[in-house]
Amino acid sequence: MNSQGEVEMNSGSDMQGNNIILDVKNLKVYFPVLRGLLRRKVADVKAVDGVTFHLKRNEILGLVGESGCGKTTVGRAIIRLYKPTGGTIVFEGQDISTLPEKDLGPVRRRMSFIFQDPYSSLDPRQTAGSIVGEPMFTHKMVEARSEYRDRVDELFRTVGLNPDMGDRYPHEFSGGQRQRIGIARALACNPSLVICDEPISALDVSIQAQIINLLKDLQTRFEDLSYIFIAHDLAVVKHISVRIAVMYLGHIVEITGSRELYRNPLHPYTKALLSAIPIPDPYIEETRERIILTGEVPTPLNPPPGCVFHRRCPVATPDCSKVIPELKEVSPDHLVACIRS
Amino acid sequence: MATILEVKNLHTQFNTDAGVVKAVDDVSFKIGEQEIVGVVGESGCGKSVSQLSVMRLIRRPGEITSGQILFEGQDLMKYEANGPEMRSIRGAKIAMIFQEPMTSLNPVLTIGRQLTEMLELHQNMEKDAARNRAVELLDMVGIPKAETRLDDYPHQFSGGMRQRVMVAMALSCNPRILIADEPTTSLDVTTQAQLLELMKVMVGDFNSSLILVTHNLGVVARYAQRIYIMYAGRIVESGRCKDIFGKPRHPYTIGLLSCVPRIDEKEGKTLSSIKGLPPDLIDMPRNCAFLPRCSYAIERCRVEPWPDLEPVGDDHFTRCFVNPEERQR
Numbered sequence: 031m032n033s034q035g036e037v038e039m040n041s042g043s044d045m046q047g048n049n050i051i052l053d054v055k056n057l058k059v060y061f062p063v064l065r066g067l068l069r070r071k072v073a074d075v076k077a078v079d080g081v082t083f084h085l086k087r088n089e090i091l092g093l094v095g096e097s098g099c100g101k102t103t104v105g106r107a108i109i110r111l112y113k114p115t116g117g118t119i120v121f122e123g124q125d126i127s128t129l130p131e132k133d134l135g136p137v138r139r140r141m142s143f144i145f146q147d148p149y150s151s152l153d154p155r156q157t158a159g160s161i162v163g164e165p166m167f168t169h170k171m172v173e174a175r176s177e178y179r180d181r182v183d184e185l186f187r188t189v190g191l192n193p194d195m196g197d198r199y200p201h202e203f204s205g206g207q208r209q210r211i212g213i214a215r216a217l218a219c220n221p222s223l224v225i226c227d228e229p230i231s232a233l234d235v236s237i238q239a240q241i242i243n244l245l246k247d248l249q250t251r252f253e254d255l256s257y258i259f260i261a262h263d264l265a266v267v268k269h270i271s272v273r274i275a276v277m278y279l280g281h282i283v284e285i286t287g288s289r290e291l292y293r294n295p296l297h298p299y300t301k302a303l304l305s306a307i308p309i310p311d312p313y314i315e316e317t318r319e320r321i322i323l324t325g326e327v328p329t330p331l332n333p334p335p336g337c338v339f340h341r342r343c344p345v346a347t348p349d350c351s352k353v354i355p356e357l358k359e360v361s362p363d364h365l366v367a368c369i370r371s
Numbered sequence: 372m373a374t375i376l377e378v379k380n381l382h383t384q385f386n387t388d389a390g391v392v393k394a395v396d397d398v399s400f401k402i403g404e405q406e407i408v409g410v411v412g413e414s415g416c417g418k419s420v421s422q423l424s425v426m427r428l429i430r431r432p433g434e435i436t437s438g439q440i441l442f443e444g445q446d447l448m449k450y451e452a453n454g455p456e457m458r459s460i461r462g463a464k465i466a467m468i469f470q471e472p473m474t475s476l477n478p479v480l481t482i483g484r485q486l487t488e489m490l491e492l493h494q495n496m497e498k499d500a501a502r503n504r505a506v507e508l509l510d511m512v513g514i515p516k517a518e519t520r521l522d523d524y525p526h527q528f529s530g531g532m533r534q535r536v537m538v539a540m541a542l543s544c545n546p547r548i549l550i551a552d553e554p555t556t557s558l559d560v561t562t563q564a565q566l567l568e569l570m571k572v573m574v575g576d577f578n579s580s581l582i583l584v585t586h587n588l589g590v591v592a593r594y595a596q597r598i599y600i601m602y603a604g605r606i607v608e609s610g611r612c613k614d615i616f617g618k619p620r621h622p623y624t625i626g627l628l629s630c631v632p633r634i635d636e637k638e639g640k641t642l643s644s645i646k647g648l649p650p651d652l653i654d655m656p657r658n659c660a661f662l663p664r665c666s667y668a669i670e671r672c673r674v675e676p677w678p679d680l681e682p683v684g685d686d687h688f689t690r691c692f693v694n695p696e697e698r699q700r
Contacts, residue, residue: 096562235627239642306563310588310633313617322568324565
């Protein structure tokens with residue numbers, strides 16, 4: 031499995047091999063639970079347990095799910111902030127899942143991360159200009175001082191900030207402006223993949239739209255840019271993504287095009303998630319069917335046997351607690367992990 | 372529908388070193404018996420402060436400078452904030468649920484103690500009776516094994532369960548009004564749906580009224596009968612839910628409605644964002660606070676002070692010179 035990516039590329043039904051920028055296979059990220067004086071491992075938190083998906087060049091893939099479903103962990107494992115417990119991550123033809131830290135530099139130049147909280151993800155003692163320009167130094171992308179300045183100014187303009195604000199500190203900016211700084215920094219090294227982890231959930235409603243539009247704009251402007259857009263709000267994810275993967279307790283339960291996901295959801299969890307999102311229109315809400323799930327998301331420390339969703343599933347059968355459902359293609363480009371579909 | 376709470380010309384301000392922040396500026400609203408009302412706005416618009424003012428929970432440097440809070444015919448402004456009258460109303464007749472259930476429960480007391488305390492204090496119940504009632508209440512809000520969970524501490528509950536406890540606590544004294552301030556913002560989508568559904572049922576069972584304070588337009592569309600939209604400390608539009616969503620009149624309401632992605636929207640739709648930022652509430656100009664962000668503005672908006680709430684339909688009010696429908700043509 032680890033043979034530098036050539037084999038994995040042509041697997042499956044998708045034959046657009048070189049168009050695939052990221053191919054994740056059976057990714058597992060477990061966190062050990064340590065107890066006692068000797069810090070012995072007593073259990074594993076299976077944050078991500080066998081996740082498989084791919085991302086095409088210039089595509090936006092949405093990763094949606096509730097807290098604790100492992101969506102952020104997937105994002106962080108891809109950029110290798112966490113070391114995967116198992117599985118492969120093939121990025122631009124290279125398996126990076128087992129790459130040692132010292133060899134990750136060039137990989138991280140090609141991918142970057144936008145964080146949720148624009149208040150805590152920017153160094154308060156660094157000026158905005160130096161926050162944005164820092165990655166270019168780290169990756170030795172610029173030689174002359176003037177080239178650096180020009181590039182930082184250009185990045186500021188790209189994200190809709192005035193370059194004159196480069197000497198200010200993060201506290202002098204509003205939340206939306208700070209997120210723009212975060213985006214400019216993420217774009218500094220011309221990445222081919224940007225992982226956006228809940229980039230708008232800390233912002234006010236009227237500012238959220240500005241940032242969503244900016245992210246969409248940038249992605250159309252730079253042909254080589256792909257996003258993984260991680261969020262809990264399915265309406266936002268659907269708006270920005272071409273394809274969506276729905277996660278539940280460390281597993282992908284359904285993955286398909288965003289239009290298909292809304293029109294024809296197949297997994298019972300996807301259906302419940304869709305119906306839980308209120309539509310800002312009282313006329314539609316009047317007649318809408320509501321699936322109210324019972325219970326809560328179980329702990330990934332001790333996930334239920336069989337399908338992880340079966341205890342809350344309104345249509346579960348006795349078999350659901352015995353068989354772990356495979357993610358299988360039920361119609362072109364529509365994959366579901368449910369034995370009943 | 373008989374009116375149970377009517378707030379008239381409420382002014383609440385915070386006297387900070389930087390200046391006077393007029394957090395609530397001449398706000399009037401009312402709620403009928405067994406009605407569900409939504410108060411909508413972004414952070415800093417005064418939606419929470421207006422509700423805290425009703426509860427008389429404004430502390431220094433904040434103060435309510437003027438206004439009337441008429442509850443069941445009595446003006447709550449006549450009472451001392453910490454006097455016996457307010458203490459017998461707050462929590463008992465008007466109850467409140469806050470956004471963050473972890474910080475609004477006392478971490479060193481068991482859930483049972485916190486529930487029975489209210490019952491003993493407000494309802495003069497004996498210890499045993501209060502405990503039985505507490506079990507009943509936890510049962511009603513859907514907490515499994517209520518009898519044993521009573522002796523657990525808040526940290527032993529999940530976020531959704533804690534908020535259920537908050538609902539049980541708020542309804543324990545049969546309040547006439549329940550004020551829920553962003554009750555589901557820190558919760559997951561499916562838990563949010565569970566909890567809102569629960570609150571709706573419970574409020575119905577207890578014959579209470581519900582004030583739902585939120586920034587989520589979907590939530591009010593689903594549950595509220597009437598809506599107040601707030602911006603920069605003022606109500607900019609109010610009306611029945613269907614009128615607000617069907618025929619929004621204030622440019623801010625229109626902007627708000629078109630800047631949130633909808634799950635049922637057409638493919639390829641671009642969001643029309645509201646440009647700029649909400650204003651600083653210190654030294655506000657006398658004209659419309661939304662003017663710098665407004666795309667419908669006319670000359671009159673620049674020269675004249677912010678207009679009052681004017682009726683534009685049956686029980687539908689807006690604070691704007693412009694009729695957006697006419698301007699679009």
